[in-house]
Amino acid sequence: MTNVKSSDHLVKNKNGAVLSLTLNRPESLNAFSPEMILTLTEEFREAQLDPEVKVIVLSGSGRSFSAGGDVKTMGQANSAGVYDHIGRLNECILAMKALEKPIIAAVYGFAAGAGFNLALACDLIVAAEDSQFALSFSQVGLVSDGGGSYFVPRLVGPHLAKQFMFTAEPIPAQRLYQLGVINHLVPVALLQEETLKLAGLLATGPTRAYGMIKKLVDHSMTATLEEILEQERITQTMMISTEDHQEGIAAFKEKRKPNFTGN
Numbered sequence: 001m002t003n004v005k006s007s008d009h010l011v012k013n014k015n016g017a018v019l020s021l022t023l024n025r026p027e028s029l030n031a032f033s034p035e036m037i038l039t040l041t042e043e044f045r046e047a048q049l050d051p052e053v054k055v056i057v058l059s060g061s062g063r064s065f066s067a068g069g070d071v072k073t074m075g076q077a078n079s080a081g082v083y084d085h086i087g088r089l090n091e092c093i094l095a096m097k098a099l100e101k102p103i104i105a106a107v108y109g110f111a112a113g114a115g116f117n118l119a120l121a122c123d124l125i126v127a128a129e130d131s132q133f134a135l136s137f138s139q140v141g142l143v144s145d146g147g148g149s150y151f152v153p154r155l156v157g158p159h160l161a162k163q164f165m166f167t168a169e170p171i172p173a174q175r176l177y178q179l180g181v182i183n184h185l186v187p188v189a190l191l192q193e194e195t196l197k198l199a200g201l202l203a204t205g206p207t208r209a210y211g212m213i214k215k216l217v218d219h220s221m222t223a224t225l226e227e228i229l230e231q232e233r234i235t236q237t238m239m240i241s242t243e244d245h246q247e248g249i250a251a252f253k254e255k256r257k258p259n260f261t262g263n
Contacts, residue, residue, distance in 0.1 A: 026062025
């Protein structure tokens, strides 16, 4: 395992095919800083180009995943500064969605505001049983940023999305698990172990197929059935020439477990 501190606000660990990125401002519950967001965006873009990386795990240090925007600095920036900051956050979210590899969020403590939305931008969420989530923007007279207005209605429907955003109520992880927002709910003591177990499983899978699945599912949220059918047709035509497809067929015929390489 390599432990490389990408910046003061983000810690990078690479263990084989699994890249772990840890938000590292524990004294502020990992509230976002410009440095953190810029470095996180760079890491996602580099992960796309690194053939050794198959899966990314995103977590937080200290007591929580992330409190989102830093309330201590709110009210100090002018409109231009806010516009630029949210632009950097948008680039990070788009880099996550463009990354053709699975991203797993490991959440404990609190995921609030844009911290919640950062977790939603991941492909899978593993959460501690006692963790809580909140779309807390309205408490300070703001609207959601970081993609919440896109992700939340698609996951829970517009009525619940408005309720969560209007009231800023804490949402227990159990409820989000029941709603299908969280994939795995585990005791906090097992969060890292279970997340890395899932990451390890995906790391041995057909990476290119995962990337195309991610693109198709994400696009299906705004595409027509006709558009998705055609995209599936084109993508499948490309996928049959991959080494992983050939290995999968060979393994099936030989009644063994496939040895995928991500090619």
